[in-house]
Amino acid sequence: MTHSLHRRGTRENLKDDFVVLITPAVGINHNDSKDKLIKILNKILELGPNNIGSYETGTVYSGATIQQIKEQLSETPRVRCCFDNPDKVEELVAFIKESGCGLSVTVSGLIDDVKAIAAKTDISPHSINLSLGTFGKTEELPEYVVLEFVTMCGHGMISSKLVEKLIDDVVKGRMSFEKAAMLMAQPCVCGIFNAKRAEELLDKYVR
């Protein structure tokens, strides 16, 4: 589960934040899906994602290359990536639709924006996974500023302590926004952490 529906933030700072997942259904259409995913990966590379990764290799922020991601696609492969531009997502969705590959595609983002992309590509979305929020001992959670960063990881791999340290490093002028965002992105192995959004959030908080 990529948890991409639970990204914290405001409408404003979630505006250019899209996670795209292309997933063959295990036991239904996963056979021979590798070649289809390689074609889609080539298109993603052409468009220029903000982040991309795989469970096998890690992400481009931790040193993996698109070539390695392609070569190490598993028997039940998946592609996950992040974009910071709705036009790129629209072009990717149109490409996948046109290819007729039959693989499932989910897009996470502001509901209205994802629906707009679907409308432009003449697609009727099938189903939606909504976040109804967080319950339980929420008083033990880190402050909201930190949650905006850590919830960009699909699997909870980014430590709140790391985020707090990197924010502090940026505030004290010991590190650039770009480097702090890159270091935050590295523990997220699936590639859905939006480093550009992290830079923008850091910039906002430092100011």
Add this chain to the structure above:
Amino acid sequence: MLINTEKCKGCGICVPYCPVGAIKLEDKKAYIEIEECLECGTCGRNNIVKCPQNAIGETPDLYQRPRSIRKYFSDPMAYHVETRVPGRGTEEVKTNDVTGRVKKGEVGIGIEVGRPCLGTSYTEVEKITKALADIGITYEADNPLTSLMEDPITGTFIEDAKKSKVVSAIIEFTVPVSKMAKTLEVIKEVSKEINTVFSLDLITRLDSDGGIVVEEELRSLGFEFRPNAKINLGLGSPLREE
């Protein structure tokens, strides 16, 4: 995970990377609180933490129960033996257009216990599964969590699971829309008893205009959903229309 204290020079580079703060520094040596470590593997990834002494390695019993439960439910790079699906849950909405897991007239519920940030033990998860079992919930068979249940009818877990702490465990099931209100009420109530947090997901089909079928009912029950969500575009084949 373990730190070889012979090799460790106490630089502390690894300390902030642990999602649950299990890496400590004492007498210029880093060490891992074995009971707190969830085996997510982050500290051992040399391309991320870059321990200059290469001092971080795996726990010797990592792939044997009960320790392996931590690994498979915490490290996204580890594949579940039971489902061949990586990660902690099922393909949920990701392939719903092809699997038909959540059909028209139903809602899918996902309760990701331990997220964000806090992690969870299975004794906490069991508080929720037992409460839901009391209203007759049938758990998603393909979810790896269900395979750890001693009795899915009562929602209890095997002893090895109850000795385990993990980054998160996802309780998944589907109910008819007619049962949504009661189910959410039970979830809200049991949230007051747990010693961690959970993130709550609700999957529903979209109508032909893209409308969220249960939107009004959710609002009337006091549930507001976030403005961002995960949407299945319906490009999968063969498409499940029902």
